[in-house]
Amino acid sequence: MRHLTRLTALAASLAFTLSALPANAGAVLDRVLAAKTLKVATDANWAPQSFMNDKNELDGFDVDVAKDIGKRLGVGVEFVTPGWDIITAGNWSGRWDMHVGSMTPTKARAKIFDFPSVYYYTPAAVAVHKDSKATVLADLNDKAVGTTATSTFEAYAKQDLTLDAAGAPAFTYEFKPKDVKSYSNSTTAFDDLRLGDGTRLDAVVSSLPSIIEAEKAGYPIKQLGDPVFYEPLAVATEHGDPEFDAKISEAMKAMQSDGTLSKLSVKWYGVDYTVVK
Amino acid sequence: MLYPDTVEAEVLVHKPWFVATMFAVILAAFLAFNLTGTTMGDLMRPVIGDPLQSGLYGRFAVAFVVAVIFSLNVVLIGFAPLKVQIAIVWLELLVLFLGFFETFHLSLPFIWEKLPFLITQGAVTTLYVSAISIVIASVIAILGAVAKLSTNGFAYAIASFYTSFFRGLPLLMQVYLIYLGLPQLGFVIDAVPAGILALSLCYGAYMTEIFRSGIQSIDRGQWEASRSMGFGFGITMRRIILPQALPVIIPPTGNQFISMLKDSSLVSVIGVWELMFLARTLGQKTFQHMEMLISTAMIYWIMSICLELIQSRIERHYARSKVR
Amino acid sequence: MSLDLIIEAKDVAKWYGAFQVLKDINLTVRKGERIVVCGPSGSGKSTLIRCFNRLEAHQQGEITVNGITLHDKMRNVAEVRKYVGMVFQHFNLFPHMTVLMNCMVGPMWIKGVSAAEAKKTALRFLERVRIPEQANKYPAQLSGGQQQRVAIARSLCMEPAVMLFDEPTSALDPEMVSEVLDTMTSLARDGMTMVCVTHEMGFARAVADRVIFMNAGQIVEEGTPQAFFTNPQNERTKLFISQILKH
Numbered sequence: 001m002r003h004l005t006r007l008t009a010l011a012a013s014l015a016f017t018l019s020a021l022p023a024n025a026g027a028v029l030d031r032v033l034a035a036k037t038l039k040v041a042t043d044a045n046w047a048p049q050s051f052m053n054d055k056n057e058l059d060g061f062d063v064d065v066a067k068d069i070g071k072r073l074g075v076g077v078e079f080v081t082p083g084w085d086i087i088t089a090g091n092w093s094g095r096w097d098m099h100v101g102s103m104t105p106t107k108a109r110a111k112i113f114d115f116p117s118v119y120y121y122t123p124a125a126v127a128v129h130k131d132s133k134a135t136v137l138a139d140l141n142d143k144a145v146g147t148t149a150t151s152t153f154e155a156y157a158k159q160d161l162t163l164d165a166a167g168a169p170a171f172t173y174e175f176k177p178k179d180v181k182s183y184s185n186s187t188t189a190f191d192d193l194r195l196g197d198g199t200r201l202d203a204v205v206s207s208l209p210s211i212i213e214a215e216k217a218g219y220p221i222k223q224l225g226d227p228v229f230y231e232p233l234a235v236a237t238e239h240g241d242p243e244f245d246a247k248i249s250e251a252m253k254a255m256q257s258d259g260t261l262s263k264l265s266v267k268w269y270g271v272d273y274t275v276v277k
Numbered sequence: 278m279l280y281p282d283t284v285e286a287e288v289l290v291h292k293p294w295f296v297a298t299m300f301a302v303i304l305a306a307f308l309a310f311n312l313t314g315t316t317m318g319d320l321m322r323p324v325i326g327d328p329l330q331s332g333l334y335g336r337f338a339v340a341f342v343v344a345v346i347f348s349l350n351v352v353l354i355g356f357a358p359l360k361v362q363i364a365i366v367w368l369e370l371l372v373l374f375l376g377f378f379e380t381f382h383l384s385l386p387f388i389w390e391k392l393p394f395l396i397t398q399g400a401v402t403t404l405y406v407s408a409i410s411i412v413i414a415s416v417i418a419i420l421g422a423v424a425k426l427s428t429n430g431f432a433y434a435i436a437s438f439y440t441s442f443f444r445g446l447p448l449l450m451q452v453y454l455i456y457l458g459l460p461q462l463g464f465v466i467d468a469v470p471a472g473i474l475a476l477s478l479c480y481g482a483y484m485t486e487i488f489r490s491g492i493q494s495i496d497r498g499q500w501e502a503s504r505s506m507g508f509g510f511g512i513t514m515r516r517i518i519l520p521q522a523l524p525v526i527i528p529p530t531g532n533q534f535i536s537m538l539k540d541s542s543l544v545s546v547i548g549v550w551e552l553m554f555l556a557r558t559l560g561q562k563t564f565q566h567m568e569m570l571i572s573t574a575m576i577y578w579i580m581s582i583c584l585e586l587i588q589s590r591i592e593r594h595y596a597r598s599k600v601r
Numbered sequence: 602m603s604l605d606l607i608i609e610a611k612d613v614a615k616w617y618g619a620f621q622v623l624k625d626i627n628l629t630v631r632k633g634e635r636i637v638v639c640g641p642s643g644s645g646k647s648t649l650i651r652c653f654n655r656l657e658a659h660q661q662g663e664i665t666v667n668g669i670t671l672h673d674k675m676r677n678v679a680e681v682r683k684y685v686g687m688v689f690q691h692f693n694l695f696p697h698m699t700v701l702m703n704c705m706v707g708p709m710w711i712k713g714v715s716a717a718e719a720k721k722t723a724l725r726f727l728e729r730v731r732i733p734e735q736a737n738k739y740p741a742q743l744s745g746g747q748q749q750r751v752a753i754a755r756s757l758c759m760e761p762a763v764m765l766f767d768e769p770t771s772a773l774d775p776e777m778v779s780e781v782l783d784t785m786t787s788l789a790r791d792g793m794t795m796v797c798v799t800h801e802m803g804f805a806r807a808v809a810d811r812v813i814f815m816n817a818g819q820i821v822e823e824g825t826p827q828a829f830f831t832n833p834q835n836e837r838t839k840l841f842i843s844q845i846l847k848h
Binding site: 496498499501502503504505506507508509512516517520521 | 654656679682685686687689691693694695696697706707710711755756759
């Protein structure tokens with residue numbers, strides 16, 4: 001029993017010693033340059049932005065953008081794939097340096113994160129089942145709508161969306177659903193929608209690119225109306241290292257001006273989403 | 278064992294009332310679902326004509342045939358010897374299962390292409406995460422069990438707080454708490470260690486109870502004999518009590534390992550590339566995730582079956598040494 | 602005199618909750634003495650001898666073993682237990698060890714004797730209880746009588762100054778009782794100091810220097826076997842003797 005006591009005391013003192021050290025010294029750039037690796041968090045489940053390709057490697061628009069940033073900083077890129085809710089919870093504690101995963105720079109998120117640069121805009125749209133009788137977005141009033149949990153799509157469906165990033169176009173709420181169901185990712189929402197019109201869902205709010213992808217893969221769904229809002233999407237870092245942010249912003253500007261970014265967008269979406277229409 | 282009587286009971290599935298009830302239930306069930314539009318209706322075409330035009334008559338005919346086939350099957354299996362019965366029923370359930378999967382129109386080439394990665398990356402990660410966790414959990418369980426049985430208030434309080442806390446929270450929440458919470462204390466650990474820690478702590482709490490009851494199952498006389506020879510607590514525990522408690526402890530620990538294998542899927546939320554993570558990730562781009570989900574389900578199942586076989590061997594081993 | 606005083610109990614009392622199991626016990630055991638303790642069940646005789654190696658705690662009075670006073674804060678209880686051997690009613694052999702290991706572990710783990718030395722000692726005492734051929738078997742493979750003899754050998758390996766026997770034959774089949782009693786008798790003949798709780802009156806008559814009769818936690822009669830069996834003083838003793846001699 002005395003051993004147990006001693007062990008506990010040891011663990012407690014260790015905890016105190018370690019917590020006395022700053023978890024994030026604000027020198028992310030130094031760390032990245034010293035390790036010659038940029039650790040990037042992204043989703044592994046968000047085609048075509050980021051996904052596992054045929055070679056079982058991460059691939060996609062976000063992945064290519066991250067690799068290009070790494071190249072311009074002169075370091076290698078390493079990806080980690082924690083869940084979206086874990087990334088957005090903050091407190092990265094140096095586990096990864098930045099997030100390139102199509103994050104919308106909302107005001108709430110800005111409390112935890114810096115957004116050094118917006119790199120593209122996604123039109124958010126509404127998908128309905130092929131057999132749906134809805135012809136305009138207003139037909140979805142009092143219907144059941146699926147979205148991704150804690151996303152801007154969810155906020156839009158719940159009429160609680162604030163797009164406060166620079167350059168975000170104005171938008172209006174086109175419909176007011178009765179029920180907003182949140183899923184861990186958009187594919188699960190599409191899976192519920194494909195079951196039939198109104199079986200579990202009447203519509204899904206998601207990004208236009210993923211709706212188009214799902215349609216291409218044979219899901220019995222179609223886009224309804226025009227895009228409901230344009231979502232600016234940005235690289236995210238944690239507060240505390242302006243030099244690092246500046247470097248990222250600089251790299252992104254270079255990508256924009258030499259056409260790399262537009263080329264990547266066309267490669268993955270067939271369209272240039274890097275400028276607002 | 279249920280210890281059957283030496284007088285053979287009448288076979289249940291041969292009793293007229295049972296056969297009649299079974300027949301009626303199946304008939305009613307299949308009447309409720311209209312099967313005329315399926316393969317079943319097509320097969321019945323010679324009797325009912327165009328399945329879609331056959332109406333109530335077609336529906337009844339299909340349900341009747343299904344009920345007859347089902348009841349006949351059960352009655353016939355009733356005549357077979359025990360081992361054959363088990364084999365046939367297993368086989369039939371398996372075929373039904375495969376038939377169910379067949380309805381998804383899965384792409385087999387895609388499965389074959391991804392299978393090596395599923396195994397080398399996914400199954401291996403799942404196995405080693407579980408194996409390391411069960412070892413750590415066992416160590417925690419010994420300490421916890423001794424502390425819970427001790428008269429030291431400090432040790433008892435810590436141990437009972439620990440088991441109460443970790444048995445009272447969902448494992449998923451523990452994974453989040455450890456991964457997101459520990460950095461607050463200054464411990465920044467990666468996803469894999471965090472997952473192992475969460476599994477170890479959670480299962481350690483459950484296994485503390487297993488170890489405790491194992492230790493308690495040892496007769497008081499063993500403690501007294503050990504004490505009367507002058508052995509202290511340490512020797513008594515390590516050399517006398519634990520070796521005797523192990524045969525009681527190991528079989529349920531094997532069970533814990535099997536269930537840990539499946540619970541380890543929860544660490545996929547923090548981005549560990551184990552089986553469940555790959556199941557949800559591979560095939561997303563081409564929307565072939567049903568293929569991946571089902572293949573991963575099979576891999577989990579096969580791993581569990583292997584472990585169950587090992588488990589039953591271990592149990593038999595200890596059952597033998599008890600007879601000696 | 603104090604030199605050959607092995608166990609001394611003065612005014613010992615013990616309670617289980619409100620129930621008093623031992624009351625005003627005064628008893629001395631001298632070197633070489635063979636004492637038989639008998640009495641009806643529940644009279645506290647087992648509890649008494651279990652107090653002598655502190656398997657049980659007494660609450661009042663004083664017990665001294667080999668000059669060491671037993672109390673609940675003592676730090677040298679191992680010294681006492683090394684000095685006092687004990688044989689239990691249910692043998693309590695260690696079932697996961699061979700007979701030989703059962704006899705070796707005491708000297709090895711307590712006295713720090715080498716394995717070779719411990720094995721030599723163990724075989725000597727297994728020879729002494731006449732079962733050396735069972736050395737490599739496990740306890741479960743032996744009969745009750747054999748197991749009890751191994752238990753005796755296990756205690757002897759620690760070379761104790763006094764042996765306590767707690768109803769060593771009560772759990773045995775009748776035909777195995779004598780082999781254990783024979784072993785105990787031969788131990789007694791060799792001069793071992795013994796305190797035996799037993800109902801074997803033949804053994805008491807043949808071996809004991811003193812017979813102690815307990816009733817309701819008290820020693821009610823104490824004397825030579827001769828006096829005890831032929832001329833008991835106490836009414837309870839008379840009843841007890843007439844009961845056990847009836848058949």
